[in-house]
Amino acid sequence: MAEKRDYYEVLGVERNADADTIKKAYRKAAIKYHPDKNPGDKEAEDKFKEAAEAYDVLSNDDKRARYDRFGHAGMNGAGGAGGFGGFSGGGFSMEDIFEQFGDIFGGAFGGGFGGFGGGRSRQPRQSRGSDIRVTVKLSLKEIAEGVTKKLKINKTVACSKCGGTGAKDSASYATCSRCNGSGYIVTVQDSFFGRMQTQSVCPECHGTGKVIKNKCEQCGGEGTERGQEVIEVNIPKGVAEGMALTVRGRGNAARQGGVNGDLIVVIEEEHNPELVRDGNDLAHTLNITVTTAILGGEVEVPTIEGRVRIKIAPGTHAGKVLRIRGKGLPDVNGRGRGDIKVLVDITIPGELTKEERSLIEKLAEQPNFKQPEKVENQNILERMKSFFRG
Numbered sequence: 001m002a003e004k005r006d007y008y009e010v011l012g013v014e015r016n017a018d019a020d021t022i023k024k025a026y027r028k029a030a031i032k033y034h035p036d037k038n039p040g041d042k043e044a045e046d047k048f049k050e051a052a053e054a055y056d057v058l059s060n061d062d063k064r065a066r067y068d069r070f071g072h073a074g075m076n077g078a079g080g081a082g083g084f085g086g087f088s089g090g091g092f093s094m095e096d097i098f099e100q101f102g103d104i105f106g107g108a109f110g111g112g113f114g115g116f117g118g119g120r121s122r123q124p125r126q127s128r129g130s131d132i133r134v135t136v137k138l139s140l141k142e143i144a145e146g147v148t149k150k151l152k153i154n155k156t157v158a159c160s161k162c163g164g165t166g167a168k169d170s171a172s173y174a175t176c177s178r179c180n181g182s183g184y185i186v187t188v189q190d191s192f193f194g195r196m197q198t199q200s201v202c203p204e205c206h207g208t209g210k211v212i213k214n215k216c217e218q219c220g221g222e223g224t225e226r227g228q229e230v231i232e233v234n235i236p237k238g239v240a241e242g243m244a245l246t247v248r249g250r251g252n253a254a255r256q257g258g259v260n261g262d263l264i265v266v267i268e269e270e271h272n273p274e275l276v277r278d279g280n281d282l283a284h285t286l287n288i289t290v291t292t293a294i295l296g297g298e299v300e301v302p303t304i305e306g307r308v309r310i311k312i313a314p315g316t317h318a319g320k321v322l323r324i325r326g327k328g329l330p331d332v333n334g335r336g337r338g339d340i341k342v343l344v345d346i347t348i349p350g351e352l353t354k355e356e357r358s359l360i361e362k363l364a365e366q367p368n369f370k371q372p373e374k375v376e377n378q379n380i381l382e383r384m385k386s387f388f389r390g
Ligand SMILES: [Zn+2]
Pocket: 159, 160, 161, 162, 163, 164, 165, 166, 167, 216, 217, 218, 219, 220, 221, 223, 224
C-alpha cells in the first residue's frame, strides 16, 4: 500500500482548523469525487474514500487528538497495511461511507432530488452491532517487545439456535409488506422547490426488506444472545498510553445477522517506579554516594532487559545526565529506539559516626574542599530543565 497521506493535507485544511471548516472541506471533496459524478473512475473512488477516512478521524475529537499525537499509527496500531494480524489497516468501504456520512451530502446526493444516488442507497441496509472498548495494561517490557494478549470478552454473540438470523427456519421469512421488500420508504412532498422525494429506512423491516414470520424461540427473533469470546490481539511494539487499536468485526453481534461492531483495545501503561516514560526515552534517577561522585566507579542501573552496570567518571556532579543509547522504547512507526536518560543525584548521609565526622572535618580543611570563589558548575535548575527537554 502506498504511504498514507496526511489527513489535513487530504482535506486541504490547516492543522488548527475548526470542526465547521473540516466539515465544509470534506463536503467539497466528497461531492467532487462522488462515484455518481465519476462513474467507473477508480482514482476518484480512491480519493472519495481517502477523504472519508480523513473526515472520520478529524471530525472526532478523540480520534483527532490521537492522530495529532501519534499520526497514522495511532489510528489502527499498525505502521502499514495489515502488518500486524488482527488489525485492519483502516480504510472504508463505500457502504461504510454512505452509512456514516450520508447526511453530509445534504440535498445534493442521497436521493434528495431524485437525480443522484438513487440506485446506490436502495440496497437493503444491515444493522450493525455496537463497539466494545476494553483497556489493556502493559508493562514496559511488553511495550518494548510487542505482545499478543488473549482477551476474554463478554459480548453479544449470534444466537446459537438460529445462527443469528432470528428466524425459526429458512421458511420463516416473508417479504415486508410495508416497503414491498425494498427496505426503503419513499415519501413525496410538495415544497417551495417543487416536488421532493425523501427516502427513509423502512421501520418495519429495518431496511432488510424481509420480515420474520416464525421467530426463533431461543432469542425471540433478535438473533443474538449474551456470550463470551476469547480474542487474540496482537499489540505492536512501541504503543503508548491512550492509543486505541481497532479489531474489526469483533465487537457485539448485530440483530438478525447484521454486521458486527468492532473491538477497540485501549492501551494503558503499567507504572514503573524506576523507569519513567518520556516519549520513546525512559528516564531514571540514579543516586550515587559522595565518594563515587568524587572518585568515580561502577553502578547498576535498570533497563527494560534487566540491570546493567555503567561507569561513573571521577568528579561527576549532581544533575549530570548520562545517556544509555538505544535502550529506550522502540518507535511505534519503526523509526529506531529511544534512550535511557540517567539523571545523577548524590546521596548525602544524614547521620555520621564519630569517626566519619572527624574524617570529613579533616577533609574539609584540604585545599580542594574549600568553598570556591566562583561557581563553575552549570546551575542545577538548568541541568534539570535540559534533562526534561532531552
Ligand atoms: Zn435465535
